[in-house]
Amino acid sequence: MKTGTGDPDRSDLPLWREEISFRDEDERYVARRQFGRFLVLTSAAMFAGNVWIWLRSRMHRAASVLAVPIARLGEIAVGEVKTFSFPGPNEPCLLIRRGVDDYVAFEQKCTHLSCAVVYSRERDRLECPCHLGYFSATTGAVLQGPPPRPLARIRLERRDDELFALAVETDGDR
Amino acid sequence: MDRSAQRKGLTAINGANALITVLVIVQMWLVSAALESALAGRADAALPAAIASGVIFAGSLFLLRFVSRVDRETRR
Numbered sequence: 001m002k003t004g005t006g007d008p009d010r011s012d013l014p015l016w017r018e019e020i021s022f023r024d025e026d027e028r029y030v031a032r033r034q035f036g037r038f039l040v041l042t043s044a045a046m047f048a049g050n051v052w053i054w055l056r057s058r059m060h061r062a063a064s065v066l067a068v069p070i071a072r073l074g075e076i077a078v079g080e081v082k083t084f085s086f087p088g089p090n091e092p093c094l095l096i097r098r099g100v101d102d103y104v105a106f107e108q109k110c111t112h113l114s115c116a117v118v119y120s121r122e123r124d125r126l127e128c129p130c131h132l133g134y135f136s137a138t139t140g141a142v143l144q145g146p147p148p149r150p151l152a153r154i155r156l157e158r159r160d161d162e163l164f165a166l167a168v169e170t171d172g173d174r
Numbered sequence: 175m176d177r178s179a180q181r182k183g184l185t186a187i188n189g190a191n192a193l194i195t196v197l198v199i200v201q202m203w204l205v206s207a208a209l210e211s212a213l214a215g216r217a218d219a220a221l222p223a224a225i226a227s228g229v230i231f232a233g234s235l236f237l238l239r240f241v242s243r244v245d246r247e248t249r250r
Contacts, residue, residue, distance in 0.1 A: 032187045038240045039194040043234040046201035050227035051206045057217030111213070137181075149214045170215025 036099065038118040067164040071095055074161075083108065086154055086165040093154050094119060095125070095163070096137060103163060105154035106140050112147040125146070126151060183248030186194045190237045190244075198238075202232075 018039045040088040070093075082095045084105075092108040096119050106126060108116050115130035125143060133145030140151035155166040208223035 030185070033241060033245055036187070036191050036194060036238050039191065039232075040199055040234045040238045043194070043198050043201055043231045046191060046198065046205050047224075047227045047231040049205045050201075050224040052215075053205070053212050054220035057212045057220045059239070060212075070201055119182040148210070154214075170213075 021101060067159075067166050069162050070156075071163045072161055073158070073163065081119045084165070087168060089110065092109060092116065092163070094096050095154075097155075098124065103156055103158075104137065104166060105156055106135070107152040107154070111142075111149040112145070112149055117151065179248055183244050186244045187241050194234050194237050197234050201227050201230050215242045 007071055011119040011164070047172045052121075065154065068086055072084065076082045076095070076097050078097050078100060080097055081151065084093055084095060085091055086093050086105075093105055094108050094117070095103060095105045097103055099142050106117075110130065110133055112119050112126040112133050113130065115128050117126040117128045117133075117135065119125075120127050123134075124129065124137050126137055128147065132148050133147040135147070136143055136150045142148075142150055150171075153169045155169055157166050165168045204223045204227050208220050211217070211219045
């Protein structure tokens, strides 16, 4: 059976007897030592989190997505919106036709808490209904509210009579 | 058990735990800053933050060893 410290008169005690001490002064030590272990475990979790962020950002940079057709020209009327997923099926985006020949696309997830933003035709802006964060429909920049970053913009390309999504442009890419 | 030695041991353990707490708070800040900049598309801060976090974790482990050693010696 596993024993506790190197204390000669306690070496025969099982670990649980040492950890659950009936002596008051010993209990203080045990509580502090366990607190220290808990802190180091938290520290390990933070380190793992940092490494995970680094690995994810590397993978994100390495991933290349092929051009994806998202709409035909004239498929949506001026001032109307079409939703599509890009680059993956769980990443909803909005294609907005702001003028006859003016198309823009943005990720639909608000940069605050990932609520779905909607396009307001009257005000020509993207609005998050959860916390009233507003974004420019031209650049995706934050106009008002709690969002900390602009909306990610989708780079579009016109090929014949079809629109293709090419890449996601975040704040750092612009 | 020597009361004076016990008190000193407890003070040392308290100091080490306080230092680890400060280090963990710095690590939390590193995680949030790295995540924030990664979500904004600036990934260049992620590697230095991970390295700094690793160094802090190693420091925390060293302090935990110190706590265990003081604990063992004081309770002998």
